[in-house]
Amino acid sequence: GAVVSQHPSRVICKSGTSVKIECRSLDFQATTMFWYRQFPKQSLMLMATSNEGSKATYEQGVEKDKFLINHASLTLSTLTVTSAHPEDSSFYICSTSDPRRTDTQYFGPGTRLTVL
Amino acid sequence: GENVEQHPSTLSVQEGDSAVIKCTYSDSASNYFPWYKQELGKRPQLIIDIRSNVGEKKDQRIAVTLNKTAKHFSLHITETQPEDSAVYFCAASIKDSGYALNFGKGTSLLVTP
Numbered sequence: 001g002a003v004v005s006q007h008p009s010r011v012i013c014k015s016g017t018s019v020k021i022e023c024r025s026l027d028f029q030a031t032t033m034f035w036y037r038q039f040p041k042q043s044l045m046l047m048a049t050s051n052e053g054s055k056a057t058y059e060q061g062v063e064k065d066k067f068l069i070n071h072a073s074l075t076l077s078t079l080t081v082t083s084a085h086p087e088d089s090s091f092y093i094c095s096t097s098d099p100r101r102t103d104t105q106y107f108g109p110g111t112r113l114t115v116l
Numbered sequence: 117g118e119n120v121e122q123h124p125s126t127l128s129v130q131e132g133d134s135a136v137i138k139c140t141y142s143d144s145a146s147n148y149f150p151w152y153k154q155e156l157g158k159r160p161q162l163i164i165d166i167r168s169n170v171g172e173k174k175d176q177r178i179a180v181t182l183n184k185t186a187k188h189f190s191l192h193i194t195e196t197q198p199e200d201s202a203v204y205f206c207a208a209s210i211k212d213s214g215y216a217l218n219f220g221k222g223t224s225l226l227v228t229p
Contacts, residue, residue: 034216043205043219044160093159095217103148103167103215107159 003027004096006108013084014116021079021111023094029074030096038091050077084115120208122220129227135196137223139206140188148209149182149189153202196227
Protein backbone atom coordinates (compact mmCIF):
# COMPACT_ATOMS: atom_id res chain seq x y z
CA GLY A 1 0.00 0.00 0.00
CA ALA A 2 0.91 3.65 -0.26
CA VAL A 3 3.29 5.07 2.30
CA VAL A 4 3.05 8.54 3.73
CA SER A 5 5.67 9.77 6.16
CA GLN A 6 5.66 12.68 8.55
CA HIS A 7 8.48 14.43 10.33
CA PRO A 8 8.92 15.03 13.15
CA SER A 9 6.81 12.49 15.00
CA ARG A 10 6.93 14.51 18.18
CA VAL A 11 7.91 18.08 18.93
CA ILE A 12 7.92 20.21 22.04
CA CYS A 13 8.40 23.93 21.67
CA LYS A 14 8.09 27.13 23.61
CA SER A 15 5.17 29.47 23.19
CA GLY A 16 5.79 31.99 20.43
CA THR A 17 8.04 29.84 18.30
CA SER A 18 7.24 28.34 14.90
CA VAL A 19 7.19 24.65 14.09
CA LYS A 20 7.39 23.04 10.67
CA ILE A 21 5.88 19.63 9.98
CA GLU A 22 6.70 17.73 6.81
CA CYS A 23 4.45 15.27 5.02
CA ARG A 24 5.92 13.11 2.28
CA SER A 25 4.26 10.79 -0.19
CA LEU A 26 6.75 7.99 -0.79
CA ASP A 27 4.96 5.81 -3.32
CA PHE A 28 3.32 8.20 -5.73
CA GLN A 29 3.09 11.81 -6.76
CA ALA A 30 0.45 13.59 -4.74
CA THR A 31 -1.08 16.67 -6.25
CA THR A 32 -3.36 17.02 -3.26
CA MET A 33 -2.62 16.47 0.39
CA PHE A 34 -4.85 17.08 3.38
CA TRP A 35 -3.96 18.31 6.85
CA TYR A 36 -6.01 17.26 9.86
CA ARG A 37 -5.83 18.16 13.52
CA GLN A 38 -6.93 15.93 16.37
CA PHE A 39 -7.25 17.19 19.92
CA PRO A 40 -7.15 14.63 22.76
CA LYS A 41 -10.16 12.34 22.82
CA GLN A 42 -11.69 14.10 19.83
CA SER A 43 -12.14 13.34 16.17
CA LEU A 44 -9.99 14.35 13.24
CA MET A 45 -10.88 17.73 11.85
CA LEU A 46 -9.87 18.82 8.38
CA MET A 47 -7.75 21.96 8.52
CA ALA A 48 -6.79 22.56 4.92
CA THR A 49 -6.28 21.08 1.50
CA SER A 50 -2.78 21.46 0.11
CA ASN A 51 -2.52 21.70 -3.66
CA GLU A 52 0.78 21.33 -5.47
CA GLY A 53 1.80 24.56 -7.13
CA SER A 54 -1.09 26.63 -5.81
CA LYS A 55 -2.45 28.12 -2.62
CA ALA A 56 -3.93 25.90 0.02
CA THR A 57 -7.64 25.89 0.74
CA TYR A 58 -8.44 26.37 4.42
CA GLU A 59 -11.51 25.19 6.29
CA GLN A 60 -13.69 27.67 8.08
CA GLY A 61 -12.18 28.78 11.36
CA VAL A 62 -8.60 27.85 10.45
CA GLU A 63 -6.29 30.87 10.27
CA LYS A 64 -4.28 30.75 7.07
CA ASP A 65 -1.70 33.20 8.42
CA LYS A 66 -1.09 30.99 11.44
CA PHE A 67 -1.00 27.64 9.69
CA LEU A 68 1.18 28.11 6.63
CA ILE A 69 1.03 25.36 4.06
CA ASN A 70 3.51 24.88 1.27
CA HIS A 71 3.21 22.18 -1.38
CA ALA A 72 6.20 22.92 -3.54
CA SER A 73 6.66 19.45 -4.98
CA LEU A 74 4.51 16.46 -5.83
CA THR A 75 5.84 14.50 -2.88
CA LEU A 76 6.13 17.05 -0.11
CA SER A 77 3.74 19.30 1.76
CA THR A 78 4.73 21.28 4.83
CA LEU A 79 2.61 22.76 7.59
CA THR A 80 4.18 25.53 9.64
CA VAL A 81 2.50 26.50 12.88
CA THR A 82 3.59 30.09 13.40
CA SER A 83 3.80 31.73 16.81
CA ALA A 84 2.58 28.57 18.46
CA HIS A 85 0.57 28.77 21.67
CA PRO A 86 -0.44 26.07 24.15
CA GLU A 87 -3.89 25.81 22.55
CA ASP A 88 -2.18 24.70 19.32
CA SER A 89 -0.98 21.56 21.10
CA SER A 90 -2.53 18.73 19.16
CA PHE A 91 -1.94 15.71 16.94
CA TYR A 92 -1.42 16.85 13.34
CA ILE A 93 -1.94 14.24 10.62
CA CYS A 94 -1.57 14.54 6.89
CA SER A 95 -3.13 12.34 4.26
CA THR A 96 -3.10 11.96 0.56
CA SER A 97 -4.77 9.84 -2.07
CA ASP A 98 -3.40 7.73 -4.85
CA PRO A 99 -4.20 9.47 -8.16
CA ARG A 100 -5.20 6.07 -9.53
CA ARG A 101 -7.87 5.78 -6.85
CA THR A 102 -8.61 9.21 -5.55
CA ASP A 103 -11.07 8.38 -2.78
CA THR A 104 -8.87 6.09 -0.67
CA GLN A 105 -6.89 8.18 1.79
CA TYR A 106 -3.47 7.21 3.14
CA PHE A 107 -2.56 8.81 6.44
CA GLY A 108 0.81 9.80 7.75
CA PRO A 109 1.83 8.61 11.23
CA GLY A 110 1.03 12.00 12.74
CA THR A 111 3.00 14.64 14.62
CA ARG A 112 2.39 15.27 18.30
CA LEU A 113 2.91 18.98 18.99
CA THR A 114 3.22 20.19 22.54
CA VAL A 115 3.56 23.93 23.10
CA LEU A 116 4.77 24.91 26.55
CA GLY B 117 -21.14 21.50 4.71
CA GLU B 118 -21.06 17.80 5.38
CA ASN B 119 -22.09 16.64 8.83
CA VAL B 120 -21.38 13.13 10.03
CA GLU B 121 -23.09 11.89 13.17
CA GLN B 122 -21.81 8.76 14.90
CA HIS B 123 -23.39 6.65 17.64
CA PRO B 124 -22.77 5.41 20.22
CA SER B 125 -19.82 7.35 21.62
CA THR B 126 -18.87 4.40 23.83
CA LEU B 127 -19.66 0.74 23.47
CA SER B 128 -18.78 -2.10 25.79
CA VAL B 129 -19.32 -5.72 24.73
CA GLN B 130 -18.28 -9.11 25.94
CA GLU B 131 -15.78 -11.09 23.94
CA GLY B 132 -17.55 -13.05 21.24
CA ASP B 133 -20.51 -10.71 21.02
CA SER B 134 -21.24 -8.44 18.07
CA ALA B 135 -20.72 -4.67 17.99
CA VAL B 136 -22.61 -2.25 15.80
CA ILE B 137 -21.72 1.39 15.20
CA LYS B 138 -23.98 3.66 13.21
CA CYS B 139 -23.35 6.85 11.27
CA THR B 140 -25.48 9.29 9.35
CA TYR B 141 -24.39 11.91 6.88
CA SER B 142 -26.04 14.95 5.43
CA ASP B 143 -24.59 15.51 1.96
CA SER B 144 -26.22 13.41 -0.73
CA ALA B 145 -23.16 14.01 -2.93
CA SER B 146 -20.99 11.89 -0.61
CA ASN B 147 -20.01 8.69 -2.37
CA TYR B 148 -17.23 7.11 -0.31
CA PHE B 149 -17.59 5.93 3.29
CA PRO B 150 -14.54 4.53 5.08
CA TRP B 151 -14.25 3.21 8.62
CA TYR B 152 -11.09 3.66 10.62
CA LYS B 153 -9.69 2.07 13.76
CA GLN B 154 -7.41 4.26 15.79
CA GLU B 155 -5.28 3.18 18.71
CA LEU B 156 -3.94 5.72 21.16
CA GLY B 157 -1.30 7.97 19.59
CA LYS B 158 -1.42 6.19 16.25
CA ARG B 159 -2.69 7.08 12.81
CA PRO B 160 -6.19 5.95 11.75
CA GLN B 161 -6.11 2.53 10.12
CA LEU B 162 -8.60 1.82 7.36
CA ILE B 163 -10.53 -1.32 8.25
CA ILE B 164 -13.22 -1.32 5.61
CA ASP B 165 -14.83 1.07 3.18
CA ILE B 166 -17.86 1.19 0.96
CA ARG B 167 -18.78 3.19 -2.08
CA SER B 168 -22.17 4.53 -2.95
CA ASN B 169 -22.86 1.99 -5.68
CA VAL B 170 -22.75 -0.85 -3.16
CA GLY B 171 -25.15 -1.64 -0.32
CA GLU B 172 -23.06 -4.04 1.74
CA LYS B 173 -19.49 -5.22 2.00
CA LYS B 174 -17.93 -7.85 4.20
CA ASP B 175 -14.37 -8.71 5.14
CA GLN B 176 -14.12 -11.65 7.55
CA ARG B 177 -15.54 -10.44 10.89
CA ILE B 178 -16.20 -6.91 9.69
CA ALA B 179 -19.08 -5.72 7.54
CA VAL B 180 -20.42 -2.37 6.49
CA THR B 181 -23.89 -1.54 5.20
CA LEU B 182 -24.95 1.59 3.39
CA ASN B 183 -28.43 2.99 2.90
CA LYS B 184 -28.10 5.92 0.52
CA THR B 185 -31.75 6.83 0.66
CA ALA B 186 -31.68 7.19 4.42
CA LYS B 187 -28.09 8.51 4.38
CA HIS B 188 -26.78 6.15 6.96
CA PHE B 189 -24.11 3.49 7.13
CA SER B 190 -23.15 1.03 9.82
CA LEU B 191 -20.16 -0.99 10.93
CA HIS B 192 -20.72 -4.51 12.19
CA ILE B 193 -18.03 -6.46 14.01
CA THR B 194 -18.86 -10.07 14.82
CA GLU B 195 -17.12 -12.43 17.25
CA THR B 196 -15.39 -9.51 18.93
CA GLN B 197 -11.98 -10.00 20.50
CA PRO B 198 -10.15 -7.91 23.14
CA GLU B 199 -7.77 -6.67 20.44
CA ASP B 200 -10.74 -5.04 18.72
CA SER B 201 -10.79 -2.52 21.56
CA ALA B 202 -9.99 0.89 20.09
CA VAL B 203 -11.65 4.05 18.86
CA TYR B 204 -13.55 3.66 15.60
CA PHE B 205 -14.34 6.54 13.27
CA CYS B 206 -16.71 6.65 10.36
CA ALA B 207 -16.14 9.21 7.62
CA ALA B 208 -17.69 10.49 4.45
CA SER B 209 -15.75 11.94 1.57
CA ILE B 210 -17.06 14.81 -0.47
CA LYS B 211 -16.21 14.95 -4.14
CA ASP B 212 -16.20 18.71 -4.42
CA SER B 213 -13.62 18.92 -1.62
CA GLY B 214 -11.09 16.82 -3.48
CA TYR B 215 -12.05 13.72 -1.51
CA ALA B 216 -11.25 15.21 1.87
CA LEU B 217 -12.89 13.32 4.71
CA ASN B 218 -15.39 14.48 7.26
CA PHE B 219 -15.17 12.29 10.35
CA GLY B 220 -17.72 11.25 12.91
CA LYS B 221 -16.88 11.91 16.54
CA GLY B 222 -15.75 8.38 17.16
CA THR B 223 -16.84 5.35 19.16
CA SER B 224 -14.69 3.98 21.92
CA LEU B 225 -15.15 0.20 21.79
CA LEU B 226 -14.18 -1.92 24.75
CA VAL B 227 -14.25 -5.70 24.41
CA THR B 228 -14.02 -7.42 27.76
CA PRO B 229 -12.77 -11.01 28.08
